[in-house]
Amino acid sequence: MTSLCKLAINIAARSRKRLFRQVVSKQQSRWNSTIENPPGMKAPQMSIPQGIFGQATCHTHPHLIQPGHLTCGITQMEFKERRETLVNKLVSEMENIHKSHIIVIPAARKQYMSDKIPYVFRQNSDFYYLTGCLEPSAILVMVKPAQTDAFKSVLFVHEKDSHAELWEGPRTGCAAAAGLFAVDEARPVDNFPGFITKITASSKPSVLWYHGESPANPDLHDTITSVVRAGHAALGDPQRALHFMRVHKSPAEIELMKETCYIGAHSMNMAMAMTKPGVSEHQVNAVLDYSCRQAGAEHLAFPPVVAGGSRATHIHYVANNQVLNDGDMLLVDSGSQRWLYNSDISRTWPVSGQFSKYHRILYELVLTVQLRLIEILGEHRPALDQLFDSMCRLLGAQLQQEGVLPRNIDGSELIGKAYRLCPHHVSHYLGLDVHDAPLVRRNVPVAPGMVVTVEPGIYIRPDDESVPPEFRGVGIRIEDDVLVTEGAPLVLTDAAVKEVRDIEAIVGKHAQ
Ligand SMILES: [Mn+2]
Known part of the structure; x- marks a missing residue:
């Protein structure tokens, strides 16, 4: 797996820089938490007792927990x-x-x-x-x-x-x-x-x-x-x-989120690298599970969706028992849980390693929408419900521009048709739970320190006659985990490749 790991990290050149940044900032934050007390707090008169207890401690598991934590x-x-x-x-x-x-x-x-x-x-x-x-x-x-x-x-x-x-x-x-x-x-x-x-x-x-x-x-x-x-x-x-x-993450929690997001992103690259026609969804599932645990996760964050072809149009498909065919797209929604903190990532890639003309059109339009939504998150810090409205509007316009939706509709009719092709929300909070802090409604403006997903998709059933035949029978979702900051949002899962050229370079490179 070492060579697989190298491959994934080489292809996502930006992700390598991120890894370095993470390691440095992790060390800094641990130094800070060791030598400084939060302002206004009394010095903690606390320490971790020695002994064998019901869970790992810094004494018994120094490879997992820093001294004093x-x-x-x-x-x-x-x-x-x-x-x-x-x-x-x-x-x-x-x-x-x-x-x-x-x-x-x-x-x-x-x-x-x-x-x-x-x-x-x-x-x-x-x-x-x-x-x-x-x-x-x-x-x-x-x-x-x-x-x-x-x-x-x-x-x-x-x-x-x-x-x-x-x-x-x-x-x-x-x-x-x-x-x-x-x-x-x-x-x-x-x-x-x-x-x-x-x-x-x-x-x-x-x-x-x-x-x-x-x-x-x-x-x-x-x-x-x-x-x-x-x-x-x-x-x-x-x-x-x-x-x-x-819903507001502390600096220590943000570090944990960065780590679980990196592990989840890395496992997604592994899954791409082993994909080829004839491999089963089950085997892709196994690689996701293995890669996450091997990198330090307890287990996957949830039963993953590994859906080839038109099975991806069932949003919560988890049977993962079909064989992947040449010419199909594969949609994977997976994440890792590390120290109870979760990542939640979706990527969609061609089983053959090469996008067909129409799959590429659909993929690039979802990617365009996703990248714009991440910008909007930073520019306006909207409530997640507002981000969903933006998705429907952007998706409608893109689908119309590419000839997937008819050109003679507009306004609420166009938005309604876009919503029909992406019937799930575009975002949720993320943290200790995958759908984190569920009692915080999605009409609250996001704030620095929140981690949210950005996950537009389109799902076109094989029998959907309102869409030209060449676009039918495919489901595409692109989902990243994003930290809202005072400045530009930080995409914590950007190590998982998503540009067309990067996907084509990695898919199948380590298929056996
Ligand atoms: Mn999600």
């Missing part, structure tokens, strides 16, 4: 500040100094594919964002009594248990958890029902902040519901405030 790139102090920011936001939402606030954020619980056979565990993003803790079924509770500014963070974790640890591996346990996660107290998860009942009953009046819609841990849900039914506390939902925090 709790997770890759993120300090205990940053997690602590996030908890403080959330408490302050929620308290200010409900200005009543006579009320206590109790905030409950559950971890995800393990999911099973069949008896005793678990799926790969995926932590609840909200819980992870506030704790850095990767333990299933843990619970974060923050308690702020009335008429005081101070609050207490309590983390409920599984107690040490030699029998359970024999099967499942080491646990952090209560004794070490408070120090590791820099919380005020750690208690056993079994004590949670008693704790929450007692604290709500003794803190009246209080607000219990808990997100009950599609609960992260259904085991916990009944306990919370019974506390609310007993009239001990009014219920509030912390998730909207939390998602408004999550």
Whole structure:
């Protein structure tokens, strides 16, 4: 794979410079976070305890985590500040100094594919964002009594248990958890029902902040519901405030986004390089998976779309079990997850390595629209819904210019026809979740520090008689992950080639 890697990096010459920049800026940011404290903050009296715990630490996994960091790139102090920011936001939402606030954020619980056979565990993003803790079924509770500014963070974790640890591996346990996660107290998860009942009953009046819609841990849900039914506390939902925090990435999170985006981009180049007629979609899927893990990702960010020919007109095609034919285009939508941060990239390329005349026309018009949308993102910092309107307008004009749509229509009719050929949104927020911070609506103007996708496409069904026959039976999407900055937007996935000449130079170069 080393020669494949070299090939991809050579072809995307700009991406090589980016890699260098990333390494340099990563080192700088780690230096900065080691030697400076954020302005206005007290020096952190925190450190990572020594020992074998339920997750990697800088002591046990120095190849993954820098000294002094709790997770890759993120300090205990940053997690602590996030908890403080959330408490302050929620308290200010409900200005009543006579009320206590109790905030409950559950971890995800393990999911099973069949008896005793678990799926790969995926932590609840909200819980992870506030704790850095990767333990299933843990619970974060923050308690702020009335008429005081101070609050207490309590983390409920599984107690040490030699029998359970024999099967499942080491646990952090209560004794070490408070120090590791820099919380005020750690208690056993079994004590949670008693704790929450007692604290709500003794803190009246209080607000219990808990997100009950599609609960992260259904085991916990009944306990919370019974506390609310007993009239001990009014219920509030912390998730909207939390998602408004999550949508703005910190400098450390931006570094993590750059890394996961680079890995995803690199895997896309690998997939192009092994494509040739006769290869199956499944094999392309395998290369994406391999390349991401080999470069340091936990796994792919989602089941990828690997869709040859007219299968690409089904937007969420994930069967990935057909053979690729000469003359077809291949649409791939894939990304990596590294330290829970996701990339989400789409590219479309000809299976043969050479664009046909009509595929090239369609491809170049989508590319023109995508490049213009990225410029608009920097020029106007619009809401994502506005960016979608721009896409429909630009796509309509381009499709008409190339003779895909009739020339005798205009205005809303043209925009409507463009929308019919691209029925999905052009953008979503990206971060710990692929569709990140879903409670932040897409009518909010974007701001520096947000990472969003830009993903126009066209999908022309084989039987679409409103389009000339030569353009039918093809789906094309070009999707990049873009950091909004004070200046021009930064395309974090620009290592994945997308110009026609670059695609033609890489496709099939390492097919076996
Ligand atoms: Mn996407």
